[in-house]
Amino acid sequence: MCLGVPGKVLEVYNDALEIAMGRISFGGIVKEVCLAYTPDAQVGEYVIVHAGFAISVVDEQEAMEVFSMLEQMEDLAELEIPQPA
Amino acid sequence: MRFVDEYRNGPDAQKFLHAIQELVTQPWTLMEICGGQTHTLIRSGIDKLLPPQVTLVHGPGCPVCVTPLEMIDRAIAIARRPEVIMTSFGDMLRVPGSSIDLLGVKAAGADVRMVYSPLDAVKLAQKHPDRQVVFFAVGFETTAPGNAMAVWQAQQLGLPNFSILCSHVLAPPAMEAILGSADSQVQGFLAAGHVCAVMGYWEYEPIAERYRTPIIVTGFEPLDLLHGIYMTLKALEEGRWGVENQYARAVTRAGNQPAQRLLSQVFQVVDRPWRGIGLIPNSGYRLRPEFAAFDAELRFDLGDIHVEESPLCIAGQIMQGLKKPLDCAAFGVLCTPERPLGAPMVSSEGTCAAYYQFARRVE
Ligand code: SF4
Numbered sequence: 001m002c003l004g005v006p007g008k009v010l011e012v013y014n015d016a017l018e019i020a021m022g023r024i025s026f027g028g029i030v031k032e033v034c035l036a037y038t039p040d041a042q043v044g045e046y047v048i049v050h051a052g053f054a055i056s057v058v059d060e061q062e063a064m065e066v067f068s069m070l071e072q073m074e075d076l077a078e079l080e081i082p083q084p085a
Numbered sequence: 086m087r088f089v090d091e092y093r094n095g096p097d098a099q100k101f102l103h104a105i106q107e108l109v110t111q112p113w114t115l116m117e118i119c120g121g122q123t124h125t126l127i128r129s130g131i132d133k134l135l136p137p138q139v140t141l142v143h144g145p146g147c148p149v150c151v152t153p154l155e156m157i158d159r160a161i162a163i164a165r166r167p168e169v170i171m172t173s174f175g176d177m178l179r180v181p182g183s184s185i186d187l188l189g190v191k192a193a194g195a196d197v198r199m200v201y202s203p204l205d206a207v208k209l210a211q212k213h214p215d216r217q218v219v220f221f222a223v224g225f226e227t228t229a230p231g232n233a234m235a236v237w238q239a240q241q242l243g244l245p246n247f248s249i250l251c252s253h254v255l256a257p258p259a260m261e262a263i264l265g266s267a268d269s270q271v272q273g274f275l276a277a278g279h280v281c282a283v284m285g286y287w288e289y290e291p292i293a294e295r296y297r298t299p300i301i302v303t304g305f306e307p308l309d310l311l312h313g314i315y316m317t318l319k320a321l322e323e324g325r326w327g328v329e330n331q332y333a334r335a336v337t338r339a340g341n342q343p344a345q346r347l348l349s350q351v352f353q354v355v356d357r358p359w360r361g362i363g364l365i366p367n368s369g370y371r372l373r374p375e376f377a378a379f380d381a382e383l384r385f386d387l388g389d390i391h392v393e394e395s396p397l398c399i400a401g402q403i404m405q406g407l408k409k410p411l412d413c414a415a416f417g418v419l420c421t422p423e424r425p426l427g428a429p430m431v432s433s434e435g436t437c438a439a440y441y442q443f444a445r446r447v448e
Contacts, residue, residue: 003121003305003434004227004279004335006088017241019234027086034204037230037344046088048282048335051174051224052202053231055344056282056335058088063334066312067091070100 092306120147120434285340361401
């Protein structure tokens, strides 16, 4: 129950109690999710959803960080390889 | 799927494993708190691919596993009442109480339903005004905002027939209990990314300082875990401690403010007993007095429920990182997912179930 799943915001609306809700696509499967805790989530953005509630908006720039770090690690590793004479 | 598949990339995982091998010069013991992370680590075999000096022990972060047996018996006693519709997340329905689980009670005629969101339970209460709808609210800080919203909604709607059986637990006090125990071998922590998405990670800073321990906020995919392990080992090798954030795509230091606001409006922090571990001070939530009308324990007279655990089960030691499932004589013999003796064998997030499912046997 604790696992959060990233999903894409397709639509944002308010329910009868004026609570923000959204239609979220999880790789094609669409569910209704409460967006009250991510009031800034925009259509097209990704949110992490737990048991029917979005708890954070995915920061796309941060998401790329790990891959650029891996690239750097690789560059360093290549530098360390002794060059054939 | 976006933000999932790219974190399961084999060649990238190899790069991390290589970097970890280069880094490690001495033995280290790390603990991941979250049962979801335990599951990914065992399923992907990361624990076996790490250098032999690195030991991963598995923490108490499976909400189903730490919910006291008495609580499950209370849920069962409530579910047996004819006026009640008992609701919960799927994994809670399979956890045996002292004699039966909620699905067993359902088979015997009780109205027990699985819901995807606690708001679905509120909708059920609106739809069935003649019934009492109870939501079995368990979990860490991740599920608490949803449960707080359900109670708040029920109050706004003036629903007289909705209540929750609340058994919420909090991660930082458990980490502190583990670090503070005399037998603790844990030198570095992977903190649960989704707990931190809600609560932020400022709460961990004093703990990291007090116990001079690196605590790395870590996500859930294999690459996240390898990255988090790498960051923890790097801090340990360099003699540093403190909190770092591997899971920055979803977590900020302050966490989710609207969620924290509603949590403190609806819940208050109390001491909670953890199954297998015992009472941990300030380690859980209960409803505030203003919301007492929605507290199932107050609504239904349940009497005194007290039960004994199987004496064979060493779940408490496993969840504190002192033992592993293979150290349990009952593992895979008397205790299997079909006939679990203890909670970590029941839930898909439980450590014993992860070991069993991915065929870890005594070698
Ligand atoms: S294998 Fe079963 S009996 Fe042993 S610790 Fe795990 S849950 Fe308890």
